[in-house]
Amino acid sequence: MPPFRQPSAAAPALSRTYPADFLADEAYRATLPDLQNGPASLIVGARKAIQHVGISNFRLPIRYRRQDGGEVTLETSVTGTVSLDADRKGINMSRIMRSFYAHAEKQFSLGVLAAAVSDYKDHLDAFDARLQMRLSYPLRAPSLRSGLEGWQYYDIAMELIDQGGRRLRVMHFDYVYSSTCPCSLELSEHARQARGQLATPHSQRSIARISAVMEGDDRLWFEDMVALCRRAVPTETQVMVKREDEQAFAELNAANPIFVEDAVRAFARELEAEPRIGDFRVIASHRESLHSHDAVSLLTEGPTFAQTSLDPMTFAGLRA
Template sequence: MNIHAPSPETDPTREDAAKALAVLRRWAGEASLAEIERLDPAVMRLVLGPANSYPDLSREFPEALLVDEAYRATLPDLQNGPASLIRGAAARIQHVGISNFRLPIRFRTRDSGEMLLETSVTGTVSLEADKKGINMSRIMRSFYKRAEEAFSIEVIEAVLDSYKADLDSFDARIQMRLSFPMQMQSLRSGLSGWQYYDIALEVAEQDGVRQKIVHLDYVYSSTCPCSLELSEHARRERGQLATPHSQRSVARISVVLDDDAGVLWFEDLIELCRLAVPTETQVMVKREDEQAFAELNAANPIFVEDAARCFAERLLAEPRIGDFRVVASHQESLHSHDAVSVLTEGSTFAQPSLEPRLFGSLIHGG
């Protein structure tokens, strides 16, 4: 007769597990939390239940903690994780980075001076389809490395090269927005005041081609030529006093800089706009200046189509400018809508679609 001894490999039953758990709980009832933790952290939750198993964490900020390379190496870095962590489509991203990172930057001026101006920075790079993300703080650190330098196109290009290399990207872009002050003389009284111009300076590299672009918002008054003639008709034919309608208007001038033709200063572009459309809004005004401004508007009535072409005429004649775009908005006082126009030269700004809020962004509030 064959006798089979019980096999020690027999799977435990639920009853066996219940007995083992009871033993474990009796032991845990006498043991310290540290002893339970040393046995197995999972035991704490198993024997004490979820409510009592949360570790006793310190609530004091560890001011004395020193971060060395060994500790830093233990920190999780999800953005540099494997492609398996990517969520959504494994697609290339054209722009990823930071927007409205602000810092004071010293800009060079045409008269060899410098101005310290608050600047809003947008910095982006391309991200290949097999990469999870980027360390965005590197973009900011690239700027702070050169924070003491007076910024020029060359310095901005160096910053672009720096964070493009740090982030191992093919394409990159920097845009710096600022409010640039220039003193403006009144028309007749001899007073002067500061006029502020919204300017954006952009350096972009795509597929190995680098472009330098300046955007300027130029604010002017536009008197409607039709309304001017109708007002004169009422005066002449019926002795009726009438005034033509005019309105604050804005042109956003975007130009690609030609590296080989010399420096185009902010002041140069502003003066070019003044030559194209001389009815720039005023800063300091006395009665004689207000009268002069009325005369200046009457001498330069302008439709929005005229404005775009007048700016284009001056831009085409400037050898330091390559491709350009003019976006003009006459914010009508007669109508409850605006009159707008867009004129482009070259391929850089040519596009069949317009940003939904493009013209709305041209409204300059107080």
């Protein structure tokens, strides 16, 4: 590191006091450097188009409408990106936030999401744009037998993709359930009947992540996706549990033993029957209590989610 040098006598002295009363007027702002919109000669590295560039995880409260007509305000994490041409240096990322904030006070709808995407796509002169909102949605869930209720939370992400002039609306939905191994159940029953030996089947907390393209004009409510998942795999983990509920849950698991292959097919059956859903992907992970590894499965329908290579964190990223 070169030694520190005192400024020459000709150099002006720099103020070390923050100028709290300084106002940046329009004329001053016009003089500020803007490297993101600099010439192509400033590009670092390969002069290649970029598919996604933007901001991730800026948070703000958003109002969501419930299916019953009520409303809830939830902290929401927003990711916004646009494409960038090969001959452009960069983007002004704050414009993504400013475009979204212009619509943030409105009650959430896919129409609001579409308007925000259109705004920042125009402001940034981009061909493609994407906006994703992540939230944890609370619903009251009844216990199985005791009559108690508790709050069940569902991790959800709503995504709008504007690519090549085509817009896709996608819901990503996490569903946490218990999976009892059918093989273990049968072996436990064999031990009881053949040898009078008490045995218990193994089960584990499991998770499915469903990504579904929404079709048509009818709204697909978050509550609709909850009901769909419960029809497919009814052994959802419980919130409020007394002894009678714990016994009921053991009986419910015994009535619905399920391998990970069964799980993704059960979800697929319900998704195919839903007219408001087009292409979909189901990823499931059963966090094995017998093995020191997980059992995983992935099923896709349609070209939207078809893929040859998997991200190394595809299954590890599921949180049950």
